[in-house]
């Protein structure tokens with residue numbers, strides 16, 4: 702008799718465990734917005750080697766074939782949540798020249814989820830910081846961050862929303878910001894960036 706009850710208890714517990722597993726699996730299928738950083742040599746002038754990013758970050762290497770040159774992009778995507786996360790990317794240019802860094806958000810196929818915005822702050826390059834206004838504290842009268850090309854979706858000027866200071870930028874797939882930096886060949890560069898999902 703006792704063993705029968707024990708068996709029943711085991712069956713009931715197993716059913717609960719299975720149904721809980723099913724619920725949590727469903728919750729995690731909703732895709733999080735993703736921060737996206739693209740890196741490429743300007744005009745595809747040279748290759749970038751040893752491109753790596755921290756954690757489980759997706760690093761996709763894509764080559765666009767152009768009329769005069771091929772441009773190899775590193776596309777780095779990482780899940781964004783409500784709190785700040787740090788993304789670290791390293792690369793090594795094989796020549797001295799200019800490298801373009803683009804901040805945006807990942808594209809989602811589902812149109813309802815396509816417009817998902819990301820906030821960036823405190824972009825820097827370890828050791829030799831060649832990024833200008835990476836903390837987004839300086840802006841021009843039109844509300845564009847100084848030193849960056851493109852128009853952010855929102856220029857944030859709010860101490861509560863920024864990670865440091867009061868300036869930060871909100872971007873998404875179709876409203877990105879870029880900056881071109883000078884690099885030296887065969888030096889390793891480490892980019893640090895902080896990001897979160899926009900409210």
Ligand SMILES: [Ca+2]
Pocket residue numbers: 822823836837838863864865866867868869
């Ligand atoms: Ca800032």
